[in-house]
Amino acid sequence: MDLVKKVAEILSSASHGIAFTGAGISTESNIPDFRGSQGLWKKFDPRMASRSYFEEDPKGFWSFYAMRYSAIAGAAPNDGHLALAELERRGYIESVITQNIDTLHTKAGSKSVIELHGNIIWSHCDLCSAERRTIECIEEFERSGNPPTCKMCGGLMRPSVVLFEEPVRLMETAIDIACRSDCCLVVGSSLTVYPAAMVPEVVKRQGGSLIIINMDPT
Incomplete structure (x- = not known):
């Protein structure tokens, strides 16, 4: 069976579908991901996004986030964001749970968006x-x-935004949604950042379907 048709079949047969997205969905909007070949952590120390760095060097911290803001502020939703908004509108998914801080899902028209890591x-x-x-x-x-x-x-x-070394405040809400879901569409995530990556794991552990669309292996 064609992969696209198979994905459509799984989504249409689900009673409570959700989407889980990572930085990869926004690369087409010219926002770099973190761990790809051109990712942010190839150029910057991940510690610059940590609580301890904010406390030790707030000036350097704000220089880093001013740069990140400039990359995000002018970005527009791409076809991936628009497709998820349309899937929600048609009732195939109930919520988008995202690791991204760029607000592009909301700009695309998604109504139920859980921003696990806040927004910039x-x-x-x-x-x-x-x-x-x-x-x-x-x-x-x-x-x-x-x-x-x-x-x-x-x-x-x-x-x-949620910094490294800080708790993910909306994690409990996301897990509650995952516990009620029987299908999780993962888009643009390596599923290596915890606790966020627990969301699709919960769906899979309780027998739900897991669809992963990502450039690199997960």
Whole structure:
């Protein structure tokens, strides 16, 4: 059977399908992935996306995230994002659970999106949690040369993304959804980042179907 037809058959026969996406789905939108041949971690130390680096060198941390924001802010959804939004609209999948911080699923029209690692559009104070748009923080950083601070309490601002060494706050929600699902369509993920990669594992362990679309082996 043709692979595309087989995937369509599995999705159409599922009662509660979900999609799980990683950085690979956004490479067609000119956002680099992490572990591919042109991935982010080929050029930068992964530690730059860690809690400890934020605390030790907030200036270097904000330089890194200003660069990431510039790559993401002007990006548009690609056919992959649009296809998942259409699958949701037609009732073949109920939710998109994503590791990505680029908000492209929402821009594409997906309604039920679980952003496991947060999103880069918003930032918040590390002390009082007051929010600001990340672009405002970057503009302040570029004007002053200093890490942006909170207008309410003076604490350091940071993008509202999950850093290495931090818990994934929406993990419980994602696992609850996975427990109710009988099919998981994985797109653009190497399934090597935990605990996020537990989501498709849960679906598979309880007898559900697992469809993986990725450039590299998983």
